[in-house]
Amino acid sequence: MERSEIGALVRSAVDGDAAAWKAIVEGLGPLVWSVVRAHRLSDADAHEVYQTVWFRFAQHLGRLREPEKAGSWLASTARHECLKVYRNARRLMLTDDPHVLDRVSEDGSPEQSLLEAEEAAAQSERVRRLWQEFEELGERCRQLLRVLIASPPPSYQEVSAALDIAVGSIGPLRQRCLRRLRARLESRGAA
Numbered sequence: 001m002e003r004s005e006i007g008a009l010v011r012s013a014v015d016g017d018a019a020a021w022k023a024i025v026e027g028l029g030p031l032v033w034s035v036v037r038a039h040r041l042s043d044a045d046a047h048e049v050y051q052t053v054w055f056r057f058a059q060h061l062g063r064l065r066e067p068e069k070a071g072s073w074l075a076s077t078a079r080h081e082c083l084k085v086y087r088n089a090r091r092l093m094l095t096d097d098p099h100v101l102d103r104v105s106e107d108g109s110p111e112q113s114l115l116e117a118e119e120a121a122a123q124s125e126r127v128r129r130l131w132q133e134f135e136e137l138g139e140r141c142r143q144l145l146r147v148l149i150a151s152p153p154p155s156y157q158e159v160s161a162a163l164d165i166a167v168g169s170i171g172p173l174r175q176r177c178l179r180r181l182r183a184r185l186e187s188r189g190a191a
Helices: 003-014 018-038 043-063 067-090 110-136 139-148 156-163 167-187
Strands: none
Touching: 003 018, 003 043, 003 067, 018 043, 018 067, 018 139, 018 156, 043 067, 067 139, 110 139, 110 167, 139 156, 139 167, 156 167
């Protein structure tokens, strides 16, 4: 979908054209899903975020300053909503219930549970650092990499249409973006 086409569809949807709204959702839905899936949320959280993004889009539809950039708006909103889910999941519930505190996991000893928890925390920290460095990349790199990690992966023609990049430029741009990300991670000892 080209930006001019997206802009026209958004303006039509603002005027109440249900077919335009449907075309927007069908055309940009895969982009939203790619961003949501990239955050590796549970299925329930992913579906919730997907619905929330479209709800927010409907709320702001008439206020978009650049309707032709609706894809960028949706991707950015999806990322923010995913991060909200992460922040809410990190909140701990404190307890002084001795039954909860003394409970032995069904998977094994308390020591094994501690080792698994430490490994999960280390993995979570690696993922957090990766996304932190990812956010420092330029907007173009972030958009391209988000779309390319979609599942199932979009064709280069779809990527070209969604991001307005020549098909022949996608591979080289992807390589440059990944090199930048790798260099950022290595410079901070997080590779």
